Amino acid sequence: MHGWRKMSDMECAHEVGVRDAALALENVTAGYPGHEVLRGMTMQVRQGEFVVLIGPNGCGKSTLLKTASGLLQPSSGSVRLSGRDVAGLKPRERARLLGVVPQKVESPMAYTVAEIVMNGRTGASMPWQGLKDEDYVIMERAMIYTNVLSLADRYFTELSGGEQQRVILAMVLAQEPEMIMLDESISHLDINHRYEVLRILRRMNRDHGLTVVLVSHDLTLSSEIADRMILMHEGRVQASGLAAEVLRADILSRVYDCELLVQHDALTGTVNVSGVLDGTGPDGNASRSVHVIAGGGTGIELYRRLGVYGFRVTTGVLNRMDSDAEAARALGIEAVLDLPFSAISPEAAEDAAALACQADVVVLAPVPFGSGNLVNMEILRRALRCGKEVWIADGVAERDYTEGKAAAAAAAELVSDGARLWNSSHELLLELRSMEV
Amino acid sequence: MIRGQRKKDVEPTVLLGVTSVSRGRVALFLVLVPLLLSGSLLMGPSGIGLPAIETPVGAAILNLRLSRMVMGLLVGSALSVSGVVFQAILRNPLAEPYVLGVSGGAGLGAAVAILFGAVAAIPLSLPVSAFFAAVVTLGIVYWMASRGSGGAPSVYSLILSGVIVSAICSSVIMFLVSTASAEGLHNVIWWMLGNLQPVALEQRLLAGVLIGLGFMVTWMLAMRFNALTLGREMAHYQGMNADLVIFAGLLSATLMAATAVSIGGMIGFVGLIVPHVTRAMFGADHRWLVPLSAVAGGVFLVLCDAFARTIFAPVEMPVGVITALVGGPFFLLILQRKMKHAWVA
Numbered sequence: 191m192h193g194w195r196k197m198s199d200m201e202c203a204h205e206v207g208v209r210d211a212a213l214a215l216e217n218v219t220a221g222y223p224g225h226e227v228l229r230g231m232t233m234q235v236r237q238g239e240f241v242v243l244i245g246p247n248g249c250g251k252s253t254l255l256k257t258a259s260g261l262l263q264p265s266s267g268s269v270r271l272s273g274r275d276v277a278g279l280k281p282r283e284r285a286r287l288l289g290v291v292p293q294k295v296e297s298p299m300a301y302t303v304a305e306i307v308m309n310g311r312t313g314a315s316m317p318w319q320g321l322k323d324e325d326y327v328i329m330e331r332a333m334i335y336t337n338v339l340s341l342a343d344r345y346f347t348e349l350s351g352g353e354q355q356r357v358i359l360a361m362v363l364a365q366e367p368e369m370i371m372l373d374e375s376i377s378h379l380d381i382n383h384r385y386e387v388l389r390i391l392r393r394m395n396r397d398h399g400l401t402v403v404l405v406s407h408d409l410t411l412s413s414e415i416a417d418r419m420i421l422m423h424e425g426r427v428q429a430s431g432l433a434a435e436v437l438r439a440d441i442l443s444r445v446y447d448c449e450l451l452v453q454h455d456a457l458t459g460t461v462n463v464s465g466v467l468d469g470t471g472p473d474g475n476a477s478r479s480v481h482v483i484a485g486g487g488t489g490i491e492l493y494r495r496l497g498v499y500g501f502r503v504t505t506g507v508l509n510r511m512d513s514d515a516e517a518a519r520a521l522g523i524e525a526v527l528d529l530p531f532s533a534i535s536p537e538a539a540e541d542a543a544a545l546a547c548q549a550d551v552v553v554l555a556p557v558p559f560g561s562g563n564l565v566n567m568e569i570l571r572r573a574l575r576c577g578k579e580v581w582i583a584d585g586v587a588e589r590d591y592t593e594g595k596a597a598a599a600a601a602a603e604l605v606s607d608g609a610r611l612w613n614s615s616h617e618l619l620l621e622l623r624s625m626e627v
Numbered sequence: 628m629i630r631g632q633r634k635k636d637v638e639p640t641v642l643l644g645v646t647s648v649s650r651g652r653v654a655l656f657l658v659l660v661p662l663l664l665s666g667s668l669l670m671g672p673s674g675i676g677l678p679a680i681e682t683p684v685g686a687a688i689l690n691l692r693l694s695r696m697v698m699g700l701l702v703g704s705a706l707s708v709s710g711v712v713f714q715a716i717l718r719n720p721l722a723e724p725y726v727l728g729v730s731g732g733a734g735l736g737a738a739v740a741i742l743f744g745a746v747a748a749i750p751l752s753l754p755v756s757a758f759f760a761a762v763v764t765l766g767i768v769y770w771m772a773s774r775g776s777g778g779a780p781s782v783y784s785l786i787l788s789g790v791i792v793s794a795i796c797s798s799v800i801m802f803l804v805s806t807a808s809a810e811g812l813h814n815v816i817w818w819m820l821g822n823l824q825p826v827a828l829e830q831r832l833l834a835g836v837l838i839g840l841g842f843m844v845t846w847m848l849a850m851r852f853n854a855l856t857l858g859r860e861m862a863h864y865q866g867m868n869a870d871l872v873i874f875a876g877l878l879s880a881t882l883m884a885a886t887a888v889s890i891g892g893m894i895g896f897v898g899l900i901v902p903h904v905t906r907a908m909f910g911a912d913h914r915w916l917v918p919l920s921a922v923a924g925g926v927f928l929v930l931c932d933a934f935a936r937t938i939f940a941p942v943e944m945p946v947g948v949i950t951a952l953v954g955g956p957f958f959l960l961i962l963q964r965k966m967k968h969a970w971v972a
Contacts, residue, residue: 261863285866292861298718299856299911300968308912309854313866317847320914345967365865 210273212237212369212401213258213288218267220257221425227253228264229425235369237272238399240392242412244436245422246446251405252293254422255373259290272368285313289367291375295358297346303357304342307333310364332363336390352383359390369401370394377407384408388415409463413437421445437461447616479504480622481549481573483542483566487513488555488583491615493521499619504549506542507534507566533562543569547576551622553612556583559590559597567600570609579625580609581618648909648919656908656919663926667699667933668692672940694825695936698890699929699946701831702823703897705838705887707905707924710898711916712845712880715852716873717782720970724884724898727789727877728764731796733888736760737818738800742811753818754830754889761885768792769877782859785877820945821892823932834886841883842921848876849913856911896950897924900958907965927954 213235221227227250235241243251256262257269260276269276271287279287289310297306310332311325333339336356341349346357355375362370370391376384392415394400406412412419413433421429421436423445429436439452442463453462479502482489489505490513496503506526508515518525526545528538546552552573557563574580582605587598605611612618669676671692678692679685709724717726725731736756739745745752771788772780780788804812825831851872854862862869884898905920928946934953935944962969 256860259864261860281863281866281868283866285864288864290864292864295857295861297857298720299715299906299970301853301856301911305853305910305912306857308850309857309861309865312850312854312862315850317851321850362864 214270216268218264220264233427240395240402240417242416242419243405249422250425255371282313285365289362289365289370291362291372293373301346306346307361310361329364332360336360352379371403373405413461433461479549481546481552484514484555485557488557489514490517504545507538534565539565543572546573551579553581581612582609584611584613648915667929670933670937695823696929698823699932700925702887702891703928704921704925705883706898707901707920709880709884710902711920712876716876728768728792729761729884730893731793732764733757733761735796738803738815741814742807758885758889765881818892821894821947826890834890837886838883841879844879846917849917852913894947904958906969
């Protein structure tokens with residue numbers, strides 16, 4: 191019988207090098223013109239492994255799938271499928287090594303389920319020959335595995351989302367790939383259909399050695415099914431390993447940039463990850479106030495999150511019509527405003543310094559510096575002198591456009607006088623919330 | 628051994644020979660085709676019925692009708708297969724053979740050839756210039772569309788470039804026509820309306836070869852067109868060189884359309900509607916859709932031509948007028964009832 195390899199072939203699949211890995215990326219940089227998404231990504235998926243790929247939106251999961259399948263050429267690094275460079279593979283060979291289930295498949299024409307599944311055999315058949323009996327047998331087997339054979343004559347578009355997903359899975363399995371990658375394709379299904387697809391995948395994995403890479407946003411569900419989890423962040427692998435090793439509150443909170451709770455279920459061994467609903471309201475922070483120095487849209491995120499946590503927020507100096515000024519107005523934040531598109535006037539700076547000295551904490555957003563807003567550093571200096579805690583967004587030098595890097599020099603001086611640096615707004619909020627009143 | 632267990636070892640056969648089309652419908656269709664074609668031979672300006680073959684005049688008339696039938700089959704099948712390809716690749720029900728500027732280019736080539744007197748001076752200059760202008764136009768459209776996307780063009784940039792180039796071509800045609808003499812104007816308009824006056828035998832043979840070639844390529848790619856309707860990405864994942872298939876498909880479809888235009892002028896409607904109706908009747912599987920719409924397009928155009936030369940005999944209507952006028956209501960009726968078998972609402 192032809193078909194997927196049996197488990198016996200896979201028994202020694204554990205200790206394998208890069209050459210034998212089902213998928214191996216080495217230092218891959220890829221993305222779109224002017225925007226790199228994968229930045230020096232290195233990872234491997236062993237044959238027969240069930241890997242769940244997680245990570246926040248925009249971390250490069252979909253780009254990884256496109257790069258692995260040869261749809262996107264990496265600008266540097268190597269992508270190998272079963273030890274062979276993906277760019278050098280014939281399309282037919284590539285389809286046997288890797289099948290991809292995209293997020294959504296839509297057909298503008300009315301095809302029946304059997305016709306959709308037939309597409310899985312396209313790559314295997316030469317243009318001058320039609321489908322052979324063998325192809326129909328393979329199609330049918332794939333449809334039996336995914337339990338869609340009874341739908342064969344129905345129109346694809348008339349099916350429910352869960353049925354459609356199984357049909358697409360049947361289509362990809364009809365390629366008889368050694369590895370299958372699913373791009374968040376089960377996220378929109380209800381819990382019943384989600385588990386149904388997962389059961390099919392796990393069975394193909396266990397019984398036939400199908401390597402599975404599942405991109406998922408459901409961390410809890412992923413932990414139940416994965417042999418290994420890979421956490422991606424900013425185009426690289428952040429953590430990789432067993433669910434318990436990857437799903438740790440400290441790692442996840444940093445990567446997802448929000449507060450997360452991780453609970454281990456001793457009975458089932460699953461890991462439960464959840465966000466925090468309580469505690470985001472005004473939890474006694476109302477008495478404390480934060481003055482934010484921003485501009486050009488750098489403050490919006492801070493205004494919003496500080497507001498969510500119940501801090502009283504003031505801001506300034508902002509130019510009228512600046513996006514931060516608009517946001518402050520919309521959020522009802524007290525702000526010191528000045529004329530649009532002009533340097534900050536001494537009067538406005540004086541008002542802002544007064545506000546800053548009334549606040550408990552003064553935060554400098556990652557605002558770029560020019561001669562027009564260099565006076566902000568003076569406001570910070572005065573706040574520090576009033577005994578206020580001052581937080582400066584790190585990396586002032588990179589956004590300093592003043593002559594002689596005056597802003598960077600001022601920032602360094604402030605830090606030496608006791609100001610502190612912050613990188614992610616999540617960490618900053620943790621610090622501010624743990625602050626003594 | 629228990630029966631139920633044995634059954635598992637049996638190879639599954641439910642799907643074997645899966646056919647997406649209804650065999651009864653195909654059979655009926657194939658019986659109708661020769662009937663309709665012989666019916667068209669009975670119609671002509673000299674009267675309805677078989678001409679007296681034993682007289683030289685009658686033989687000549689029948690010969691002429693046969694030639695026109697061949698013309699109609701060639702042009703009609705070329706246009707409708709070309710329409711099938713464009714609708715599949717561009718994933719758009721509004722796509723038709725002329726969408727990527729074939730009509731604009733061919734029209735411009737023909738208008739130039741007619742108005743600058745080449746037609747009278749050099750034999751075959753009209754079809755040749757129309758053909759090459761059409762192919763060059765596709766080249767320009769494809770090149771323009773790929774420049775923006777760096778590599779293979781996207782469907783939307785293809786459609787937009789096609790529309791833009793067509794618009795430019797028709798503006799130039801209108802400029803040329805507006806400054807032309809009354810006779811030149813009449814010739815250009817008459818050509819653009821399309822007609823199936825038999826062209827020289829060699830030209831018919833060459834057209835037959837080109838259209839046959841395009842058809843074979845198209846039919847071979849039929850399964851890949853099925854996959855392409857799920858989008859370029861999905862087609863890539865299924866193990867085909869999607870960009871190559873798109874390119875080969877566009878090239879052969881344009882070849883067929885340009886050849887058809889060069890011998891029959893710009894006959895509209897066939898390439899847009901016949902694919903839709905065939906799809907509605909027989910399903911969207913391109914392995915069947917390509918050959919069936921070739922036959923349907925050919926027969927439809929032959930019938931339209933028979934009407935065009937008979938209704939107002941001895942005056943001949945341009946066949947392009949008849950295609951939409953007669954075919955429109957008929958096809959509208961079919962589509963209304965069967966649309967859900969063709970395109971997703």
